[in-house]
Amino acid sequence: MSRQSKPMEAVVLLIDIGEPVSHEDKDGQSFLLKSKQCASRIIQRKIFSDAADQFSLIFVGSNKTDNDMDYPHIEVKQRWFVPPNWDLLRAIENMKTTDVNSADWLDGLIVAVNLLKHETEGRKFTSQKIVMLSNFATRLRSKDHLEDVIATLKEMKIKLVVIGPESDDDLSSEETKSNIQQKGEVLIGRIVDEVDGVMCGFAEAMSQLDHFQKFIGRAAPWHCDLEIGEDIFIPVTGYKKFAPKKLLTWKKKSIEKTPIIQETVFLQGDEEVEKSEVINGHLFGQTVVPISGDDKTSMALTTQKCCQIIGFTKKQNVPRHILVGDSAQYIVPRNEIEGAKIAVTALVKVLLEVDMVAIVRKVYCKNSAPKLGALIPTCEDASYFFYHVPLPFAEDERVVRLPSLSKVQPSQDQLDAVDHLIDDMDLTQIDEDEDPYSQLLNPAVEHLNNMVVLKALHPDSKLPSELNINIKNLLQPKPEILENASTSLDNIRTLFQLEEIEQKSYRKGAADLFKRGSTGNDTEVEVNPENLADSIVGIVQSTVTEIGTVDPEGDFLKLKELGEPFGKICDQMQKVIRKLIFTSSNAVGTRKPLAALTLLREQCKKMSPLTYNSFVASFKDDLVERGYSDFWEIIVQDKLGLITSVESEESTVSPDEADTFYQINKCESLSEQNYEMEAEDMLDML
DNA sequence: TACAAATCTAAGGCGTCCGC
């Protein structure tokens, strides 16, 4: 057995399919149709909730008689208790009414009790339930067994759920119940009362079954010692507070019942390579660095499970927006460990008093990756504990500079209107019990499950293009909230007039920007300075913060104009040139890095020849060493080597020295050959 | 010790974006 098994309930679905349930109600639907929807929904919910419950199925009013007690018109359709499955669902979907109008629903109940008694023997069900769907419109053969049924239901602690006709209060004045039906309802009502069961109409039942139920499993504990320094260890346990709902997972299955075998083939060119001959590698620039399994093992960071406090900081240093991860944990003192509760409580109390949080290094298990997190002290219902929320490492952070919105100046009326709208739709003041959104279900999960059910039951039919009304409701604000905000919404509509703007293509935009000159000469363009300021320059000014690979020359000049330190932009330019040569794809070509290098040399000639000379010397070494001699040849051709004393007074390099620099000495070319050999060897190994 | 459930991790598949 598992450590703590899921609850496993044995459920008998007892459904009336006799003649009396074939009649259509005022809403145009027969009782059987409603029974179908209801029973089907019960099974669907169980399938998707991954519950361990098992079902059997009994029809009352069937043309067949198939039960151990030989009661007429009672058919045990599914004897063995089986997990909820699509076959069961199809059996329910295919239910048809019969012309039998003398089936006894009490007989059906007795057969169901008998089934639970005998078919659950030796199996570890945690509870037993009968779900009965009938309109009780047939005359009972005998009421002799009534007391026995009640006694057995009580004795076996069977839960009884009866879904029947709407109560008289919910019926319209035109709808009436027959005498037999009224007597039947009184009788079943008595049974339900006696066994403390549940009885409801379809409307109520369906409202509870509309959405797929959430299965609340028991969170798995994570035991660890909270370490403070070298000597203090507090035994704690972590439980997930919340985690994202996982959607259905897809498995590749053949519908033709021939198994799908997934096969992976490794190819080098057109030739197949054995998996054993394939090893992983990392691509550094154009160089593949192979990493074998052994290398990987020796490179792996070996860690031990831990939850180590590495420091404390003021709570305001851990603002909400830097919290990361997709789940949070409770960290509570370990149960039954003496002193753990006292220690955690003391720590939490002190941190609350000084408004601080603890920063921890958390390793889930041996050799798993260390994570950074914040332990946020919390007190709820007189219990002191921590919330653990993951924090980002430095390299996880992205600094996004967005253009200023200062150009947008809303009027005071517009500001007030938005203010009112926020007040009217404010959910923060709603009582938690009345908050319609506190238990909001995930519409994506609901919709996907609905669609899977449709496809499973009707594989050839098309999926509906319209969303189910229940899903639509999940996506809408509640009507009462919209009503409350109706005045504010009207104000917003009036004050923020929307205009349709024709979407201009980039080319069209450019044509507008660079208006053709009045000369009519097609080759001349006239730049409209006002437009330019509002568009390209504006955008560039607000966004260029460092030199990128898209327009390195433009970025360099812009940053220089903005007064960035010359050394800093030279450094960035050098990095970009290296990136364009060594790590970009071949498609980049040599034009862009060459243009960037030319500009850098021109600028350094005036400002700092030493910076350029130092860079070009090490750049030459790298080019030769990595086998980029073609690009070096272009540098030689274009005379982009060392800046000489003739070109700049600050340079100490003579023209002769500059000429010698263009030659590659034997040692360098030897190392190049070596590199090529090594690369060939490595490729052979691959 | 075996087992089931919860949890985490790495690898591979796939879709989107962007530069050429």
Add this chain to the structure above:
DNA sequence: GCGGACGCCTTAGATTTGTA
């Protein structure tokens, strides 16, 4: 339109936990 880079999602496998 193509292909590389990147990120998200799924899946399989590993680890941990607690009970029978």
